[in-house]
């Protein structure tokens with residue numbers, strides 16, 4: 001069963017002069033095991049939307065369900081059920097390394113499992129597992145202070161802190177922001193691995209179209225609190241109007257192919273990765289058999 | 298959840314009150330606060346109340362925000378009222394246990410409550426209609442005569458400016474950290490006092506780290522732009538008294554003088 005967002009609106013600070021409607025009728029589903037990217041201009045409501053997925057904020061109107069359970073518990077019993085359902089959603093905020101607080105990496109990652117009532121022994125198991133999932137060596141990192149880690153290491157620790165809860169859905173708000181190219185690639189690789197090996201569903205908020213190319217099977221464009229497009233990246237990036245409206249630029253590969261095509265080259269569209277782009281350019285530049293023979297003569 | 302705080306909110310506008318020199322606003326505010334303290338008299342309060350209402354109306358401050366400004370002190374206001382209502386000698390209205398509510402208490406309590414509300418609303422009007430930056434400029438300017446006695450007026454004002462600037466940022470940051478830790482299963486609402494205090498560690502530690510880092514960054518940024526305190530600094534916006542300010546002073550003087558004379562002659 002999926003996360004289902006049914007026609008929600010959300011208004012910040014209603015009834016004050018600072019009132020602001022951040023979401024206007026958004027409907028959206030995250031299927032089990034899917035990798036979905038959410039992209040949009042700054043202030044388009046991405047962070048607001050994902051905070052609904054584990055009940056951190058409740059929609060002003062509309063409904064959010066996780067595996068069929070409404071996250072808005074109305075009475076005591078349904079509240080407990082809502083809390084239980086929300087736990088299946090692991091939420092990694094923007095710059096998550098800034099929320100580390102414990103004295104050691106181990107304690108920080110164990111915080112979630114212990115808070116959820118696991119025994120120390122079970123928690124230890126979870127910490128090991130989570131650290132290996134994000135590619136941190138257990139022995140060399142567990143005793144270190146989170147404060148003395150680099151940004152990239154800190155981010156992995158923070159993500160491990162969420163993975164230790166074994167979420168069924170993993171939601172990440174700009175996980176690669178501020179990382180160097182290699183750190184970004186490694187992190188994206190780990191996320192992909194989680195999805196493939198554990199069947200974890202991943203929702204990824206990002207400003208980097210290259211991240212979407214590397215990871216997502218589906219991409220959603222938000223503009224001023226509305227979804228303007230929900231499609232496979234391959235098709236989505238060809239929608240120039242939608243991209244422009246959402247304030248986004250296509251990935252560099254797509255932009256290059258577009259330019260070549262505009263310059264008069266006959267070239268197949270719907271290209272996504274660097275390899276595909278190289279292949280397409282090669283194909284369109286190498287003259288066809290017949291033409292070549294003609295020229296030789 | 299933390300966003301609902303109306304603390305020190307500024308409502309941009311162009312009313313008389315908005316255009317008044319912030320120094321004059323501060324001085325006049327203190328003048329009227331003093332009057333409210335000195336004359337406990339229903340007619341005086343009625344006059345000042347109407348003046349306040351007129352100011353709120355012309356400054357186009359939403360009434361809801363005016364009410365919100367009273368919210369933090371709501372309990373104190375209620376308590377004061379009840380204290381007078383039940384604690385004043387006089388003709389009884391009804392009995393509650395050993396306590397007697399009296400007509401005199403009702404009158405006295407009403408008066409005191411009105412006075413408290415007036416104090417708060419007038420002060421709130423200052424922050425509602427004054428840009429925080431203008432406010433700190435004004436405070437610096439008003440304190441500057443004290444520089445001779447070693448009061449660091451500029452530094453105090455700068456500290457206030459910075460603090461004001463960072464309040465929203467820190468509120469936002471706190472909100473985010475709370476949400477992040479809640480997502481990891483932190484619980485801030487159950488347990489006894491001790492566990493609850495302990496539960497705040499995951500919020501306080503990141504918050505302090507962030508605050509220190511930010512302070513450090515800010516200090517570096519200020520030094521990089523050669524900031525060295527108030528000595529010899531000129532201003533982009535200079536405060537200058539205009540006709541409006543003199544008029545406001547004149548009108549206030551008339552109000553105060555009028556009240557003074559009326560009470561002297563025993564009319565009110």
Ligand SMILES: Nc1ncnc2c1ncn2[C@@H]1O[C@H](COP(=O)(O)OP(=O)(O)OP(=O)(O)O)[C@@H](O)[C@H]1O
Pocket residue numbers: 012013020021022040041042043044045046047048049300
């Ligand atoms: N706590 C808040 N109080 C009031 N308004 C808010 C709050 N948080 C966000 N907003 C407003 O809601 C809108 C959507 O914000 P949101 O954080 O969801 O944007 P975003 O798409 O995540 O942007 P970014 O890419 O910059 O992270 C913005 O216009 C923002 O100003």
Ligand SMILES: [Mg+2]
Pocket residue numbers: 046047048094173
């Ligand atoms: Mg955001």
